[in-house]
Amino acid sequence: MDNANKKETTKSMRPTKRRLIQLYAALLYNAHLKGFIEGEIYVGKTKIACVPGFNCYSCPGAVGACPLGALQNSLSASGKTVGFYVFGIIMLYGLILGRTVCGWLCPLGLIQELLHKIPTFKIPKSRITRAFSYLKYVILAVFVIAVPLWYGIKHDMAIPGFCKYICPAGTFEGAMALLANAKNGSYYKMLGILFTRKFVIMLIIGLLCVFFYRGFCRFICPLGAIYGLFSKIAVIGVKVDRSRCTNCGACVRCCGMDVRKVGDHECINCAKCMDVCSAGAISVRAGNITLKAPEKGCADDKPDSPKKRITMERVIWGIALAVLAFALIWFNFLDPAGRKETEETAPVVTGYEEGHQLQDFTIDTIGGGSFTLSEYRGKVVYINLWATYCGPCVQELPYFDEFCKAHSDDVEVLAVHSSVIAKTTPEEFLSDKTYSIKFAADTSDDLVWNIVNGTSAMPQTIVVDRNGIVIYNEHGSISPEVIEALYSKASHG
Amino acid sequence: MSFVDKKKVILAVQSVLCILLVVLLSITAIDLYRTGSAAKAADPLVWVYTREASVSALTSRLPIFILAVAVTVAAAVMGVRGNETSFTDAEIIRDLAVSRVKEPTAEMTAERSKQKRLHIMGWALFGLCMIPILLYITDPAHFALSDAAGLETVMGALVRSILPWSVIGLGCLCVCFILRDKSMARETELAKNCEKVKKSAEGGKSDTKVLNIIRLAVLALSVAVIVMGAFNGSMMDVLNKAIRICTECVGLG
Numbered sequence: 001m002d003n004a005n006k007k008e009t010t011k012s013m014r015p016t017k018r019r020l021i022q023l024y025a026a027l028l029y030n031a032h033l034k035g036f037i038e039g040e041i042y043v044g045k046t047k048i049a050c051v052p053g054f055n056c057y058s059c060p061g062a063v064g065a066c067p068l069g070a071l072q073n074s075l076s077a078s079g080k081t082v083g084f085y086v087f088g089i090i091m092l093y094g095l096i097l098g099r100t101v102c103g104w105l106c107p108l109g110l111i112q113e114l115l116h117k118i119p120t121f122k123i124p125k126s127r128i129t130r131a132f133s134y135l136k137y138v139i140l141a142v143f144v145i146a147v148p149l150w151y152g153i154k155h156d157m158a159i160p161g162f163c164k165y166i167c168p169a170g171t172f173e174g175a176m177a178l179l180a181n182a183k184n185g186s187y188y189k190m191l192g193i194l195f196t197r198k199f200v201i202m203l204i205i206g207l208l209c210v211f212f213y214r215g216f217c218r219f220i221c222p223l224g225a226i227y228g229l230f231s232k233i234a235v236i237g238v239k240v241d242r243s244r245c246t247n248c249g250a251c252v253r254c255c256g257m258d259v260r261k262v263g264d265h266e267c268i269n270c271a272k273c274m275d276v277c278s279a280g281a282i283s284v285r286a287g288n289i290t291l292k293a294p295e296k297g298c299a300d301d302k303p304d305s306p307k308k309r310i311t312m313e314r315v316i317w318g319i320a321l322a323v324l325a326f327a328l329i330w331f332n333f334l335d336p337a338g339r340k341e342t343e344e345t346a347p348v349v350t351g352y353e354e355g356h357q358l359q360d361f362t363i364d365t366i367g368g369g370s371f372t373l374s375e376y377r378g379k380v381v382y383i384n385l386w387a388t389y390c391g392p393c394v395q396e397l398p399y400f401d402e403f404c405k406a407h408s409d410d411v412e413v414l415a416v417h418s419s420v421i422a423k424t425t426p427e428e429f430l431s432d433k434t435y436s437i438k439f440a441a442d443t444s445d446d447l448v449w450n451i452v453n454g455t456s457a458m459p460q461t462i463v464v465d466r467n468g469i470v471i472y473n474e475h476g477s478i479s480p481e482v483i484e485a486l487y488s489k490a491s492h493g
Numbered sequence: 494m495s496f497v498d499k500k501k502v503i504l505a506v507q508s509v510l511c512i513l514l515v516v517l518l519s520i521t522a523i524d525l526y527r528t529g530s531a532a533k534a535a536d537p538l539v540w541v542y543t544r545e546a547s548v549s550a551l552t553s554r555l556p557i558f559i560l561a562v563a564v565t566v567a568a569a570v571m572g573v574r575g576n577e578t579s580f581t582d583a584e585i586i587r588d589l590a591v592s593r594v595k596e597p598t599a600e601m602t603a604e605r606s607k608q609k610r611l612h613i614m615g616w617a618l619f620g621l622c623m624i625p626i627l628l629y630i631t632d633p634a635h636f637a638l639s640d641a642a643g644l645e646t647v648m649g650a651l652v653r654s655i656l657p658w659s660v661i662g663l664g665c666l667c668v669c670f671i672l673r674d675k676s677m678a679r680e681t682e683l684a685k686n687c688e689k690v691k692k693s694a695e696g697g698k699s700d701t702k703v704l705n706i707i708r709l710a711v712l713a714l715s716v717a718v719i720v721m722g723a724f725n726g727s728m729m730d731v732l733n734k735a736i737r738i739c740t741e742c743v744g745l746g
Contacts, residue, residue: 085722174743190746198744249585
């Protein structure tokens with residue numbers, strides 16, 4: 001390899017501004033770095049805001065909500081309330097940024113681009129890939145809209161179809177990041193066919209991205225499909241000066257996405273085409289303001305002096321880095337939400353593990369009366385932590401009900417709703433149901449949750465034997481077979 | 494061996510390694526699941542996956558992973574990169590050729606109408622294939638949780654119903670695109686043999702006024718909708734969901 005080639009390679013390996021911004025966004029979305037060490041997700045108020053890019057909110061580092069996950073949950077709750085907030089946020093991001101989010105602010109986009117850097121043969125875009133780029137709209141219609149909507153309205157269940165069956169970000173950032181932490185060893189108990197399937201899907205999508213430039217983004221991503229709908233009106237984006245354009249097609253040729261023309265619904269506004277446009281017709285604009293001008297300069301622009309431009313860039317980077325530094329310090333050291341979690345979980349360490357005597361408690365039950373644990377000595381007690389907005393929780397309630405009916409003399413089941421008040425209150429949820437099990441809503445200071453070491457992962461089931469000793473305390477869905485097996489264990493163990 | 498040959502060898506080796514790694518990891522996961530499921534069938538309290546078994550299985554795949562990383566590093570040092578994606582769009586070449594033509598010939602006009610027909614046909618076929626999907630997803634009966642297997646069965650049936658139609662629809666679109674490309678290539682050839690004119694710059698600016706009105710309307714709508722969301726509780730719903738791990742949503746179970 002000659003020197004010129006080497007120089008070119010070294011230059012091409014240097015991170016571009018876009019790459020730095022992608023890294024910046026990924027770090028800012030996941031500023032709760034101590035979550036990776038502690039194996040816990042962030043539970044502060046900033047999660048009320050959706051981030052623009054694809055970033056799972058069950059990632060231990062995430063400090064904001066995933067717009068796609070929030071959208072599916074809003075659609076799931078359509079029977080009770082309209083998810084105006086999420087629709088508005090997505091519309092706002094679409095209007096301001098459009099698919100610029102995909103090109104510059106999406107952590108999953110960054111991962112895909114890095115995977116594509118693995119030196120293998122690459123499959124170039126073609127008419128076939130262009131046709132398959134419409135697959136994401138089918139996925140959007142079926143898994144993001146139809147499935148959550150139907151199950152939300154008809155069955156009162158939150159089934160985020162895309163998250164549950166496809167999303168590789170959830171598997172990688174959520175499941176894998178949580179499982180990688182030794183403190184979450186008990187999560188392994190939950191793993192089964194769902195994990196196997198999602199793990200394999202994640203690997204296949206990863207492989208797709210190695211061979212196809214942004215394979216997930218082009219063929220699967222429903223968030224990109226939504227933002228693509230705003231491409232014509234998005235304020236920030238790559239714009240073409242038609243009076244300068246020579247129709248040479250160099251822009252479309254160099255683009256890795258399945259674009260028909262610059263700025264269409266497939267264009268992620270990465271501005272790579274600016275470098276190959278010999279006419280200097282392409283620029284990045286925010287309305288009438290030019291954010292990045294071609295080297296030749298647009299006819300209607302007054303180009304800034306290089307010194308002024310460099311100063312401006314430095315100021316912007318300085319502010320951005322200050323924001324990032326503040327976010328890192330705040331989310332990892334100062335935020336009361338993070339500290340509260342550590343302080344509160346510490347004293348609960350005793351009394352909830354297998355073999356421990358569970359601390360006694362009394363809680364008011366829904367529909368009147370109260371439940372005192374010690375009153376049920378001599379019976380096997382199942383405590384189930386649930387919430388109306390948790391699909392798997394709702395799904396397994398009938399199992400407990402059936403089981404309770406079958407062993408009514410020897411078993412007591414208490415389903416404790418999270419203290420986080422959902423739009424559908426447990427009372428509303430139970431109004432048209434005839435369950436024989438006891439229900440309670442946890443107190444505002446999380447009485448039961450603290451006693452049994454309830455975490456942010458739901459559902460959770462705790463089984464206490466006839467002597468008040470914990471024989472099971474696990475997160476995740478539970479099958480009727482396991483419920484029955486635990487009963488046998490309590491009876492014979 | 495020349496640099497080009499070395500590059501090809503490295504790219505081939507790395508391609509094989511990547512596929513092999515994914516296949517082996519998938520087999521490992523499936524194998525762990527099958528072994529664990531068999532044990533769980535005998536005793537429901539046994540875990541399907543265990544940390545020890547997973548670590549041990551993954552460790553056996555480590556040499557291939559290390560090899561793949563080593564090849565990537567070696568390729569980076571040698572300056573070997575995957576071949577860049579490049580696609581010459583027939584439509585752009587045609588537009589470029591046609592823009593220089595003084596008067597389109599009858600053959601060119603015929604080719605252009607053929608392209609239009611193919612374009613409409615492609616989308617019509619795609620649309621037709623979407624009808625069964627639309628009918629499927631709008632029928633509540635398909636989402637009823639009546640049998641014992643519940644959601645898994647419903648979702649399996651959903652995928653089996655929509656996947657073939659999606660593939661057929663996209664396949665039709667693809668075939669029409671290819672045929673349209675061929676027609677465009679023919680039109681381009683015809684255009685090259687026509688009398689040329691000097692290209693004049695396109696004058697008209699896009700109607701930014703209308704665009705700005707639409708933008709303002711969307712902005713006002715989205716702000717209004719966000720405010721409504723803050724009052725109707727959907728804002729708090731986002732927080733409630735985001736601060737709790739939905740184990741099924743991330744694939745834990």
